[in-house]
Amino acid sequence: MIDETSSTPARRQLDWLLDASLRGPLPDGEIRRHLAPSLLEASGGPDGFNAALAAVGPLTLRETLTTRPDQVQAAVHGHTTGYRVTVHVEAAGRVDNLHLTPDEPAPTSWTEIDARLAGLGARVSFAAAQIEADGQCRIAHGLDADTPRPIGSAFKLYVLGALAQAVAEGRLSWNEELAIRDDHKSLPSGTLQNRPAGTTLPLSEYADHMISISDNTATDHLIHRLGRDAVRRQLSLFGHRQPDANVPILTTKAFFQLKATSDQDRARRYLALPAHQRIAAVLELERSPLPGIRQTWSRPRYIDQIEYFASPVDICHAYAGLLRLDQPEIHHALSLNDDGLHLDALRFPAVWYKGGSEPGVVTLHYLARTADGRALATSLMVSDPTTAPDTTDVAARSLSILRQAFHLLARQR
Numbered sequence: 001m002i003d004e005t006s007s008t009p010a011r012r013q014l015d016w017l018l019d020a021s022l023r024g025p026l027p028d029g030e031i032r033r034h035l036a037p038s039l040l041e042a043s044g045g046p047d048g049f050n051a052a053l054a055a056v057g058p059l060t061l062r063e064t065l066t067t068r069p070d071q072v073q074a075a076v077h078g079h080t081t082g083y084r085v086t087v088h089v090e091a092a093g094r095v096d097n098l099h100l101t102p103d104e105p106a107p108t109s110w111t112e113i114d115a116r117l118a119g120l121g122a123r124v125s126f127a128a129a130q131i132e133a134d135g136q137c138r139i140a141h142g143l144d145a146d147t148p149r150p151i152g153s154a155f156k157l158y159v160l161g162a163l164a165q166a167v168a169e170g171r172l173s174w175n176e177e178l179a180i181r182d183d184h185k186s187l188p189s190g191t192l193q194n195r196p197a198g199t200t201l202p203l204s205e206y207a208d209h210m211i212s213i214s215d216n217t218a219t220d221h222l223i224h225r226l227g228r229d230a231v232r233r234q235l236s237l238f239g240h241r242q243p244d245a246n247v248p249i250l251t252t253k254a255f256f257q258l259k260a261t262s263d264q265d266r267a268r269r270y271l272a273l274p275a276h277q278r279i280a281a282v283l284e285l286e287r288s289p290l291p292g293i294r295q296t297w298s299r300p301r302y303i304d305q306i307e308y309f310a311s312p313v314d315i316c317h318a319y320a321g322l323l324r325l326d327q328p329e330i331h332h333a334l335s336l337n338d339d340g341l342h343l344d345a346l347r348f349p350a351v352w353y354k355g356g357s358e359p360g361v362v363t364l365h366y367l368a369r370t371a372d373g374r375a376l377a378t379s380l381m382v383s384d385p386t387t388a389p390d391t392t393d394v395a396a397r398s399l400s401i402l403r404q405a406f407h408l409l410a411r412q413r
Helices: 009-020 028-034 037-042 045-056 112-117 152-170 203-212 216-226 228-237 254-258 265-272 275-287 312-325 328-336 390-409
Strands: 062-069 071-075 082-089 097-104 125-129 137-141 177-179 199-203 350-358 362-368 376-381
Touching: 009 028, 009 062, 009 071, 009 082, 009 097, 037 045, 037 071, 037 097, 045 275, 062 362, 082 112, 082 328, 082 390, 097 390, 112 137, 125 312, 125 390, 137 312, 137 390, 152 203, 152 216, 152 228, 152 312, 152 328, 152 350, 152 362, 199 254, 203 216, 216 228, 216 254, 254 265, 254 275, 265 275, 312 328, 312 376, 350 390, 362 390, 376 390
Parallel strands: none
Antiparallel strands: 062 071, 071 082, 082 097, 125 137, 125 376, 177 199, 350 362, 362 376
């Protein structure tokens, strides 16, 4: 049970978390009492938090590592591995930042990194690179770095790029107000699907939602505002080597219509169509209502056919392209959430992040600026078309790999 006499608000919330891990799923009201709205939103609401809690499993305290009134770090035992957990609380005492990473020694060489990568899943692609002043990606270390893989919501980097490109060319403004439409709403992740139709937000806020919490409704509104051709064009402008693998560009609503439904004949019928007929099918899917569609599915579904595709080298080029566009709104959107990477801010004062996942797919992509101004990028893609890896576990183990990759990159010249 929770020790209400624990000395700090952060420690009390750690005690609650450990206790909650033994009891889930938790009622909505309990979750809302303990999580700040910002963290609850980033977690995908109570359902998302309960899903993450179930994926981690029961936790028990091994050792408190550091403590202060607003933050505590501890080593905990999980079912099969140890973790380090960081709990940070807001002024009101609710948890506004929560990270769980495997408690294992950091790899100290590229050879050790390769060994860790091999244990992540059936198919792994990886690249660690420095982005040169001319925008070229100089790969320091890679594993199948040119191999296209499904990337999930990381495709939103290209939507962000298309928006920034439109601003750079004077066709749009970050301050332009765009109204939410019911027919452009999608399923979570995200929260904008809960806003009433007619609510207006600036395009910059749509971008923030799309990147920081991977808001699908924000993404679809931007795709409709920009047009599919603009997103397809951005793939080429950013140097994607196989842009047509992503044609027709799927909105997330169309993606869910094909994936999150009990009617698997729908996906098979779509895949049987000639390429030039698929856009009409996508438009029809977007006109269809979402009710009746299941939000989640447990096993991989057509991850090599119905997805968004890029290689780690492509992702590095996308980050290089976003750097070239050099707009504050890009930096703001990509800097809001580092998903627990926690690089030393003195050594890496700027960090960008976008990831993506679905059953069978986990991808994590970062850019970090060093204190001396160099731009470093890492891209990690794990996929399995037959078995869904534990997304939480793979992502947590990947963070220590990526964190050390940045340290190794920073030592190279």
